Amino acid sequence: MNGKSKQEILESVPQKGFFGHPKGLFTLFFTEFWERFSYYGMRAILLFYMYNEVSNGGLGLDEGTAASIMAIYGSLVYMSGIIGGWIADRLLGSTGTVFYGGILIMLGHVALSFPGGVQALFVSMxxxxxxxxxLKPNVSSVVGDLYSPTDNRRDSGFSIFYMGINLGAFIAPLIVGTVGQSYNFHLGFGIAAVGMLAGLLVFVATKRKYLGLAGTNVPNPLSKTERKIVAGRVGIGAIIVGLLGAASSYLGILTIANFVFLISILGVVIPTIYFIVMYKSPKTTETEQSRLLAYIPLFVAAMMFWAIQEQGSVILARYADQRTELSSFGIELQSSWFQSLNPLFIIFLAPLFAWIWLKWGDRQPSTPKKFAFGLFFAGLSFLVMIVPAVINGTASLVSPWWLVLSFFLVVLGELCLSPVGLSSTTKLAPVAFSAQTMSLWFLTNAxxxxxxxxIVKFYSPDSEIVYFGIIGGASILLGVLLLALSPLIQRLMRGVN
Incomplete structure (x- = not known):
């Protein structure tokens, strides 16, 4: 540890000033607002950019390949939180890591804002x-630093923070999507870069006054000897990866399909290793081990939820582009605009959920039960997409209101699960792995x-009923199982609700 106690950190943060919450929530709210504006703006047009013909300003990739790349891209974005968590826990602390992450994100959007073909796409990614x-796991970790573990404002604060994320995500597809689809994809990506720059300016200008010592702790710092060992291992690892990549490319093994398959395997292996390492660490106490065991079913449930929610930018984006009537009440719609539905509903409903949790206090449902409700709504969001295919078949365009209903249902599930998951992660995390446990939470999405x-390769209009039915049904069944196990999970959480 670097000598800063939890109490010292709390005393350094102005505890009132942002809707009854610590002032630091303002800094983190708007930093994440602009970061999400840049990310969701880019994501709103990225799939269309990849599979549109070159003559239309796209890359001309196969639709199935583009969908798999989108999923793997999203997976790697969240998987890389492992790196951010480790750097924060052992080198820079959370706030320092956030700043450098924002710089790299901005440069990534700049790379896509110039025509550079597939090469520029992969550099940007x-x-x-x-x-x-x-950036992402550490911003959330700093939010946790603003509150004591027993502060009843905690879940409400995370819900407000989550609303900031979704304000940026709501505006981005309307601006970046319209510019990208109506004018030029690269101009849209350039707007995303400007958004990240705005987030960096807010963070730098307000962090000293509003955040105090929050996010500055390095809970498990590297010793000088360890730094040398790590530097050597990183260097050797980079050389090995480079040589393997070059050899695979030369031999024709390094294909997009093989790379996608490798990442799919890592998506299961990495969190498994993570749980084992933290559980067996001598720095993890017996109580913390019990809480890690309780975290495993929550992790699996969150994976199931995100498997549905994240298909909103892949399968439902294709559905909007190819299966939906893009006009309503005389208004011509852009297919990218549907990406604003999820954050739009969250903007309106997040304050309601924050108020409910705060109002109920100790009487609110336990964390496992909230997760189960999240799975029920996620499953329903896919099951309703069966209805238009059953009624009208899959050859005709469907009303955009079916997509509106699907996004609405998954948002109800998201507000039961996601902000609560962020909050419970900060409370269940072993002290020596605080930022890394937040990275583990983002691995649920990865x-x-x-x-x-x-999975997304199996979607087609002809398979819609089976596709949506199996995935939606699996989510509801898992929710029932989690509800049945909730008393056991609650006991393992050792006093954390």
Whole structure:
């Protein structure tokens, strides 16, 4: 530890000033607002950019390949949180790691804002993947530092923070999507870069005054000897990866399909290793071990939820582009605009959920039960997509209101699960692995999208009923199982609700 106690950190943060919450929530709210604006703006047009013909300003990739790349890209974005968590826990602390992550994200969007073909696409993806891994889990970790573990404002604060994320995500497809689809994809990506720059400016200008010592702790710092060992291992690892990549490319093994399959495997293997290492660490106490065991079923449930929610930017994006009547009440719609539905509903409903949790206090449902409700709504969001195919078949265009209903249902599930998951992660985390446990939470999304990369290839209009039915049904069944196990999970959580 670097000598800063939890109490010292709390005393350094102004505890009132942002809707009854610590002032630091303002800094983190708007930093994440602009970061999500840049990310979701880019994501709203990225799939269309990949599979549109070159003559239309796209890359001309196969639709199935583009869908798998989208899923793997999303998986790597969240998987890289491991790197960000480790750097924060052992080198820089959370706030320092956030700053450098924002720089890399901005450069990634800049790379896509110039015509550079597939090469520029992969350079951009690499920069945004690493940058988001540094920034995203650590911003959330700093939010946890603003509150004591027993502060009843905690879940409410995370819900407000989550609303900031979704304000940026709501505006982005309307601006970046319209510019990208109506004018030029690269101009849209350029707007995303400007958004990340705005987030960096907010963070730098307000962090000293509003955050105090929050996010500055390095809970498990490297010693001088360890730094030398790690530097050597990183260097050797980079050389090995480079040589393997060059050899695989030369031999024709390094194909997009093989790379997608490798990441899908890692999406399952990495979190498994993570749980084992933290559980067996001598720095993890017996109580913390029990809480890690309780975290496993929550992790699996979150994976199932994100496997459905994240298909909103892949399968439902294709559905909007190819299966939906893009006009309503005389208004011509852009297919990218549907990506604003999820954050739009969250903006309206997040304050309601925050108020409910705060109002109920100790009487609110336990964390496992909230997760189960999240799975029920996620499953329903896919099951309703069966209805238009059953009524009208799959050859005709369907009303956009079916997509509206699907996004609405999954948002109800998201508000039961996601902000609560962020909050419970900060409370269940072993002290020596605080930032890394937050990275583990984001691995729920990474693992889900890694698995999705294999699943999304099976979607087609002809398979809609089976596709949506199996995935939606599986989510509801898992929710029932989690509800049945909730008393056991609650006991393992050792006093954390």
């Amino acid at each position: 690499f920069l945004i993947v690493i940058g988001t891994g540094l 693992s889900a999208q890694a698995i999705n990369a294999q």
